[in-house]
Amino acid sequence: MKLKLLLLNLLTVLFIVSCNGQEKPKTIPSKEKTDESSLTDNFYKLKKLCFNSDEKLIFSSELIKNKGKFTIYYIPFSEQNNNYYNNFEKNNDITLLHDELNSTNYYSPSDNKKIEAILKEKTKKENDFAIIGTYIPKEFITIESDNEYSVNFPFTQKYYKKENDKWVFLFEKKILKPEDEINHNSKKYITSLSSQNKQANNPTKNYSANGRWLIDCENGVGKLTIKDKEASLIVLYNQIYIDMIELKRNDAEKGIAYKLKEIPEDIGNIGRDLNWKEYLNDEPIAYIKFINDKTIKFYWYGFYNKKTKKREFEENNFNQETPNKEIVLKLCPK
Numbered sequence: 001m002k003l004k005l006l007l008l009n010l011l012t013v014l015f016i017v018s019c020n021g022q023e024k025p026k027t028i029p030s031k032e033k034t035d036e037s038s039l040t041d042n043f044y045k046l047k048k049l050c051f052n053s054d055e056k057l058i059f060s061s062e063l064i065k066n067k068g069k070f071t072i073y074y075i076p077f078s079e080q081n082n083n084y085y086n087n088f089e090k091n092n093d094i095t096l097l098h099d100e101l102n103s104t105n106y107y108s109p110s111d112n113k114k115i116e117a118i119l120k121e122k123t124k125k126e127n128d129f130a131i132i133g134t135y136i137p138k139e140f141i142t143i144e145s146d147n148e149y150s151v152n153f154p155f156t157q158k159y160y161k162k163e164n165d166k167w168v169f170l171f172e173k174k175i176l177k178p179e180d181e182i183n184h185n186s187k188k189y190i191t192s193l194s195s196q197n198k199q200a201n202n203p204t205k206n207y208s209a210n211g212r213w214l215i216d217c218e219n220g221v222g223k224l225t226i227k228d229k230e231a232s233l234i235v236l237y238n239q240i241y242i243d244m245i246e247l248k249r250n251d252a253e254k255g256i257a258y259k260l261k262e263i264p265e266d267i268g269n270i271g272r273d274l275n276w277k278e279y280l281n282d283e284p285i286a287y288i289k290f291i292n293d294k295t296i297k298f299y300w301y302g303f304y305n306k307k308t309k310k311r312e313f314e315e316n317n318f319n320q321e322t323p324n325k326e327i328v329l330k331l332c333p334k
Helices: 003-014 036-045 080-086 109-122 177-182 187-193 196-200 317-321
Strands: 049-050 057-064 068-076 097-099 103-105 128-137 141-147 148-151 155-163 167-176 211-215 224-228 231-238 240-250 257-262 286-292 296-299 303-305 310-312 328-330
Touching: 036 057, 036 068, 036 128, 036 155, 036 167, 049 109, 068 080, 068 187, 128 187, 167 240, 167 257, 167 286, 231 317, 296 317, 317 328
Parallel strands: none
Antiparallel strands: 049 057, 057 068, 068 128, 097 103, 128 155, 141 148, 155 167, 211 224, 211 328, 224 231, 231 240, 240 257, 257 286, 286 296, 296 328, 303 310
16 A cells, blocks of 8 residues: 555654645665664654644654664653643644645644754753654665655554663564554554553563463464463464564553574474574564453564565464454463
8 A cells, every 4th residue: 555755644644744844855875784773773863853733742754765764753751841732833823724625734834944943952851751763664665756655554663762862672563554553653652652661660560471372262273372471383283383482562552572482393394494593583573462361462473584684474374264364362271
């Protein structure tokens, strides 16, 4: 599904409305680097600040060639600052205009310049904000020109949090459809991530996924078994059985990401042809999200090849057992 550079955030993410009057952002050239810290260095290249008039949210977003799309959100900590941004136009004598044809809000070029100057001054005090970053890898993006690109569903989006001047990886989420993109880039969702570390330290927020999880407890073939921080998964019955280890928790939605623990021994002919050495890395391959204590949603990303930087084997046994795009697993008796 094609999303244009301006319309992407206007119509789905809704985070570019304040920049309509400015010069269209150009893609930024990138040096080839491989590790996670070098990847997050690209967040420091984002300079242009914008204001979302609908969600009252400060953000910056750029497409960086050979890397992907990077976005930063600034969430005020204090109630006083939240009130200031909720009345941002009034407080700064800025006029919000409306495009009847496209049903979108925008600012004049002069007001856009004024807004950016104000926001640059405000965000110098980083301690006043929780700073959240998102990243969409380049393999999901087709660059059509300096001012235009397209993104195809489904795609994966990584979430980061800036702490002590370092970008800390939170989790990765698979975005299946436009509604998912809107929900998982909304102010409400981004704000929920700002307190994630505090929640992780709160014992009342702990949750366990221990047990056997299947689509059908009686007739299911694919199976996910979890014990504390480790999990085993039947990726393909009679062919690929893997062990995983917990990578990261997303307490905002009671989710757990897993990575490949080791090269599996229990594999058939199909499994022998896979690039197992390249799959041993810190990229998540699976994610679960609690619906309730006895039901979870299961997301299989596929193995991440650190050499080619692409996902491989993106289907699993659960896909064969349900016609639904979303995989829902039940906690089954041992």
